[in-house]
Amino acid sequence: MLTMFSFSLPLLAWCAVSYLPFLWHPDVELQISADREGVTTVYTPGDRVSEEFFPEFEAAVRTQNEEVSPFMSLDKPVEAGSESSVRRSNKKVLRHLAPLLVSNGWLTEEQTKDDAAIYVAWKEIATGARLPEQPALTEENLEIVRKNWALMSRYSDSYNADNFVSRPLLSLVPQGRPANPDYLPAPHRVLISGFKEFTKPAEAERPSMWQRVGHSMRIVFGGFLLAALVGVPIGVICGTYSFFSKLIEPFTDFFRYMPAPTFSTLLVVIFLANDAPKMALVFIGTIFQLILVVANTTRRLELPLLEAAQTLGANQAQLLTRVVIPGILPNLYNDLRILLGWAWTWLVIAELVGVKSGLTEFIETQGRWRNFDSVYPVIILIGLIGFFTDQILSFIRGFIFPWTSEGPAITSTPVAKVLLFVPRWFKSAVDERIPYQPESTSPNKA
Amino acid sequence: MIEIQTDPLLYRVQKPEVRERFEALKQRPVVLSVQNLYKTFESQTGTVTALKDVSFDVYRREFMCVIGPSGCGKSTLIRILAGLESSSDGKVLLDGNPVTGPGPDRGMVFQSYTLFPWLTVKQNVMFGPRMSGKRGTSAESEARQWIDLVGLSKFENSYPHQLSGGMKQRVAIARALANRPRILLMDEPFGALDAQTRCQMQSYLLQIWRNLDITILFITHDLDEAAFLADRILVLKANPGEVNEIIEVPVPRPRSAAQFITPEFIATKYRIDQLIHPDQGSPEDALPFPRMTPQGDDVE
Numbered sequence: 001m002l003t004m005f006s007f008s009l010p011l012l013a014w015c016a017v018s019y020l021p022f023l024w025h026p027d028v029e030l031q032i033s034a035d036r037e038g039v040t041t042v043y044t045p046g047d048r049v050s051e052e053f054f055p056e057f058e059a060a061v062r063t064q065n066e067e068v069s070p071f072m073s074l075d076k077p078v079e080a081g082s083e084s085s086v087r088r089s090n091k092k093v094l095r096h097l098a099p100l101l102v103s104n105g106w107l108t109e110e111q112t113k114d115d116a117a118i119y120v121a122w123k124e125i126a127t128g129a130r131l132p133e134q135p136a137l138t139e140e141n142l143e144i145v146r147k148n149w150a151l152m153s154r155y156s157d158s159y160n161a162d163n164f165v166s167r168p169l170l171s172l173v174p175q176g177r178p179a180n181p182d183y184l185p186a187p188h189r190v191l192i193s194g195f196k197e198f199t200k201p202a203e204a205e206r207p208s209m210w211q212r213v214g215h216s217m218r219i220v221f222g223g224f225l226l227a228a229l230v231g232v233p234i235g236v237i238c239g240t241y242s243f244f245s246k247l248i249e250p251f252t253d254f255f256r257y258m259p260a261p262t263f264s265t266l267l268v269v270i271f272l273a274n275d276a277p278k279m280a281l282v283f284i285g286t287i288f289q290l291i292l293v294v295a296n297t298t299r300r301l302e303l304p305l306l307e308a309a310q311t312l313g314a315n316q317a318q319l320l321t322r323v324v325i326p327g328i329l330p331n332l333y334n335d336l337r338i339l340l341g342w343a344w345t346w347l348v349i350a351e352l353v354g355v356k357s358g359l360t361e362f363i364e365t366q367g368r369w370r371n372f373d374s375v376y377p378v379i380i381l382i383g384l385i386g387f388f389t390d391q392i393l394s395f396i397r398g399f400i401f402p403w404t405s406e407g408p409a410i411t412s413t414p415v416a417k418v419l420l421f422v423p424r425w426f427k428s429a430v431d432e433r434i435p436y437q438p439e440s441t442s443p444n445k446a
Numbered sequence: 447m448i449e450i451q452t453d454p455l456l457y458r459v460q461k462p463e464v465r466e467r468f469e470a471l472k473q474r475p476v477v478l479s480v481q482n483l484y485k486t487f488e489s490q491t492g493t494v495t496a497l498k499d500v501s502f503d504v505y506r507r508e509f510m511c512v513i514g515p516s517g518c519g520k521s522t523l524i525r526i527l528a529g530l531e532s533s534s535d536g537k538v539l540l541d542g543n544p545v546t547g548p549g550p551d552r553g554m555v556f557q558s559y560t561l562f563p564w565l566t567v568k569q570n571v572m573f574g575p576r577m578s579g580k581r582g583t584s585a586e587s588e589a590r591q592w593i594d595l596v597g598l599s600k601f602e603n604s605y606p607h608q609l610s611g612g613m614k615q616r617v618a619i620a621r622a623l624a625n626r627p628r629i630l631l632m633d634e635p636f637g638a639l640d641a642q643t644r645c646q647m648q649s650y651l652l653q654i655w656r657n658l659d660i661t662i663l664f665i666t667h668d669l670d671e672a673a674f675l676a677d678r679i680l681v682l683k684a685n686p687g688e689v690n691e692i693i694e695v696p697v698p699r700p701r702s703a704a705q706f707i708t709p710e711f712i713a714t715k716y717r718i719d720q721l722i723h724p725d726q727g728s729p730e731d732a733l734p735f736p737r738m739t740p741q742g743d744d745v746e
């Protein structure tokens with residue numbers, strides 16, 4: 001049960017922060033934006049601005065509107081030559097309503113530049129024929145729509161590019177809703193983006209997500225297996241013979257303190273492009289640790305077992321192959337499990353070596369574009385792959401090593417607990433349905 | 447301390463059939479001969495003399511116990527005999543040949559459980575023969591015989607972690623015997639077992655010993671165990687470990703638990719006890735005795 005909590009608590013916290021507007025939400029996500037005169041920073045709907053800045057933004061637009069409103073009157077003469085620039089900015093104002101219309105379902109994504117359709121919407125809102133609801137317009141903005149429409153309709157009842165309003169229109173005052181910064185997208189957006197990214201087919205120059213996953217796993221497992229292949233024998237020999245321990249371990253101990261990433265450029269020079277330098281990085285990052293851990297595990301083998309084998313006539317070679325190796329296998333297996341987790345931590349750095357590749361390349365690119373809702377699914381996936389690999393390995397340990405006193409550790413892993421919970425619950429539910437039949441042969445059963 | 451009503455010197459008085467046994471025993475060939483054995487350990491705190499001038503012979507099919515206070519060098523002695531440790535001086539001869547290292551001609555049963563956890567009972571028993579290249583069905587059926595001998599046929603495919611402590615030590619005995627050693631060295635093999643299991647194991651061991659051509663050197667610190675099992679008991683002195691006396695146990699064979707109260711048995715135990723704890727008096731005398739009960743609250 002606690003295991004479930006350990007996973008559901010962070011999830012719940014994430015949902016709470018995302019879906020309860022009064023929790024955190026330090027930003028305002030714009031639903032309607034506006035251009036400000038003489039300001040080059042342009043916000044579009046979907047952008048986030050800070051809570052502090054949003055009122056300033058509103059105020060600036062209102063002031064701008066106050067300055068404009070005297071010129072709306074048809075009585076005022078228009079400055080000669082300004083007509084075309086006024087028209088241009090008026091078209092922008094017209095389109096500022098578009099994102100809101102899209103989210104209300106009045107327009108499709110493709111229609112955001114369809115001025116005629118937008119024009120119709122202005123008319124419908126101004127006359128009250130139809131009102132947007134999700135989100136709705138503020139009273140203030142409704143008023144602006146009506147005032148603008150009053151002017152627009154004087155020119156033309158439907159969109160006419162040649163006869164478009166040439167007197168300034170009022171800008172819609174920015175509207176927004178509380179939002180979290182873009183680095184914390186809501187769960188459903190992460191799910192949706194994740195689904196999209198993982199179902200996208202591969203294109204030229206752009207592998208599918210599953211190809212990326214495969215690529216990344218190849219690097220981690222490749223580097224790790226190589227390290228294990230080389231490191232385990234060395235570690236076992238170091239742990240068995242003090243001569244080799246003294247010869248090899250001090251240098252290994254020193255080498256492991258040199259951060260593996262510092263060798264990345266060197267590795268590229270040696271192994272050139274592609275995956276070789278990446279695997280080499282995982283290899284370097286893992287093997288020194290592995291040798292020391294394996295040597296230690298080997299040393300921990302109980303001396304009496306070795307002595308018993310000697311009194312039974314085992315020679316040195318037999319001691320190694322018949323006692324040391326089988327004796328340390330279960331612990332060695334556990335060590336390798338832990339070191340595999342260690343190898344995973346080198347993934348990102350390894351994939352940055354040389355030409356970026358795999359999942360890291362995706363995370364890097366999307367992160368730069370601030371598409372964090374696409375980044376999170378990948379990060380979570382990496383975590384899940386690592387976690388489940390470990391769980392599976394610890395699950396099958398009991399079957400590989402039936403002699404360890406824990407026996408098959410089926411029920412002890414968190415995943416197994418969760419997986420077994422469902423069938424157990426099902427079974428107990430079924431058991432309840434089977435009526436209890438008292439044994440007729442036992443008279444003293446109540 | 448043992449309450450003694452019988453004559454404490456009775457341990458030297460041998461009934462005719464017992465004397466005959468010992469005379470016959472000493473006619474047999476010497477399997478293991480230890481001559482002027484010394485062992486010193488060098489450590490930071492100085493040198494420790496664990497064994498000093500230890501000499502004794504063990505005859506074929508003899509059951510010899512070694513007893514002595516804790517730390518007197520019993521384990522050191524048996525480890526030298528097994529070849530797991532080298533002596534500082536002196537000779538160890540097995541059938542007249544000097545011992546240089548561990549070998550299958552001397553089986554050893556340790557106090558700690560040393561079954562290989564990754565092998566089943568049968569595989570454990572076959573370990574020794576396998577090391578010398580024996581395998582196949584004949585080796586397997588022989589292993590089964592040894593397992594039968596210690597009464598664990600039902601468990602031949604179990605792993606050690608599924609066995610109780612007593613069962614583990616029985617497998618360890620079968621495993622050592624499977625090499626057909628000249629002598630079985632046992633270092634407090636039943637020390638970790640509960641009293642009841644220990645008694646059972648002692649009977650088992652005597653049975654096995656009676657039915658096989660095997661010589662046993664058995665280390666213990668338990669007076670009852672020594673007096674119950676042994677033909678002769680080698681009593682060691684502590685600091686340094688020297689031979690104190692070799693007692694010929696006057697209790698006739700076959701042994702049974704009923705003999706625990708015979709005068710010979712009690713006298714033997716008394717003698718060992720005297721040798722191990724010389725003029726120490728009652729252990730209570732050595733303890734400080736602050737009174738922690740209210741006055742006039744006597745329980746006696």
Ligand SMILES: Nc1ncnc2c1ncn2[C@@H]1O[C@H](COP(=O)(O)OP(=O)(O)O)[C@@H](O)[C@H]1O
Nearest residue numbers: 487489494496515516517518519520521522523
């Ligand atoms: N490897 C060793 N290094 C140093 N001293 C040792 C070593 N093994 C045993 N000794 C010392 O030798 C003495 C005898 O030890 P041991 O044979 O284990 O005694 P016992 O088995 O009779 O209790 C003890 O004083 C012990 O401290």
Ligand SMILES: [Mg+2]
Nearest residue numbers: 520521522634
């Ligand atoms: Mg000891």
